[in-house]
Amino acid sequence: MTTSQSDIESMQVALGSALPRWNMSADARLTFLSHSENTTFLARDPRSGQQLVLRVQRIGYHTPAEVLSELSWISALIADAVIETPRPLPDRDGLLLCPVPLNGSMRQVVAFEYMSGEQPGESASLQGWFRKLGALSARLHQHSRQWKKPAAFQRKVWDFDAMLGARPLWGDWRSGPGLHESGRQLLQTVADALAQRLGIYGRGHHRFGLVHADLRLANLLVDGQRLGIIDFDDCGFSWFFYDFAAAVSFMEHEPIIADLQNTWLEGYRTVASVSKEDEAMLPVFVMLRRMLLTAWIASHPETEPARLLGNGYAEGTVAMGRRFLQTL
Numbered sequence: 001m002t003t004s005q006s007d008i009e010s011m012q013v014a015l016g017s018a019l020p021r022w023n024m025s026a027d028a029r030l031t032f033l034s035h036s037e038n039t040t041f042l043a044r045d046p047r048s049g050q051q052l053v054l055r056v057q058r059i060g061y062h063t064p065a066e067v068l069s070e071l072s073w074i075s076a077l078i079a080d081a082v083i084e085t086p087r088p089l090p091d092r093d094g095l096l097l098c099p100v101p102l103n104g105s106m107r108q109v110v111a112f113e114y115m116s117g118e119q120p121g122e123s124a125s126l127q128g129w130f131r132k133l134g135a136l137s138a139r140l141h142q143h144s145r146q147w148k149k150p151a152a153f154q155r156k157v158w159d160f161d162a163m164l165g166a167r168p169l170w171g172d173w174r175s176g177p178g179l180h181e182s183g184r185q186l187l188q189t190v191a192d193a194l195a196q197r198l199g200i201y202g203r204g205h206h207r208f209g210l211v212h213a214d215l216r217l218a219n220l221l222v223d224g225q226r227l228g229i230i231d232f233d234d235c236g237f238s239w240f241f242y243d244f245a246a247a248v249s250f251m252e253h254e255p256i257i258a259d260l261q262n263t264w265l266e267g268y269r270t271v272a273s274v275s276k277e278d279e280a281m282l283p284v285f286v287m288l289r290r291m292l293l294t295a296w297i298a299s300h301p302e303t304e305p306a307r308l309l310g311n312g313y314a315e316g317t318v319a320m321g322r323r324f325l326q327t328l
Helices: 005-017 064-079 126-146 181-201 242-247 257-269 276-299 304-326
Strands: 029-035 039-044 051-056 098-102 105-113 208-211 220-223 226-229 236-239
Touching (some): 005 029, 005 039, 005 051, 005 098, 126 208, 126 242, 126 257, 181 276, 181 304, 242 257, 242 276, 276 304
Antiparallel strands (some): 029 039, 051 105, 098 105, 208 236, 220 226
16 A cells, blocks of 8 residues: 555644644644654654654554564563663553554554664764674574563564565565566576575574564664664564674665675674574575565555665666576
């Protein structure tokens, strides 16, 4: 379902009138932040100084049970001091997932604490942040393996079929804008190779479990020496080391990726071991993610990344696929 600028503006007006549900005064104001899978707004109350982020859930993507499961993991990560991430906030009725009438339909809204910071830039300092991200990823993975999930816990499974195969959650990669038949044929060969490598690697408990699945730069907040992690909306069950591939989203083709992989691994190994088999799979996961994002751009044309990257991204995916096949 696409969301237009007018949809966002009318959503903002309607959601603004609902702010008292989160104990904000009549002077509170709403500012649009971003639109991707969901639409997010920043609410500020000049009377109390309170700030919170409101996330309007995309229609038809996550079930209420899946959203509440996401929030339960976030709450556990905060309680166990694993990472720094915004706390989900209930409304005045104690609801974490709040139905709000927006644009003629009932939408589900989640409120989070505001977290200061900016996303790390693509500069020389990025390697230092990737070292820290590697350590945080290892802590997330350790927690995932040990945490006793609630009985009703439900999240999507990000396996090959859900990404590039029979039941793609983000659409068909073959629909990538600017992708020609020769490119599709080459990428089909890549997809077959990825499926084979993933099948051999397997989905044992030590390799496959609950992961963030979207640790890209836009979901990291730097403030001083603190690296905060936001947006668990795509968290689900996948390969643990897929988290590195998600971290280099939209820059997979850049020369710096090899250095970022090395520093991420350095950070990871300060917390947990990495086998040779795990390390050898990192380029496989990067290629898998690149093809998944090619599908995402095709199915989310109204988002800023899709508008900025356009046809060139699919063309870059073909070039990456050609290089990937040469390494096999």
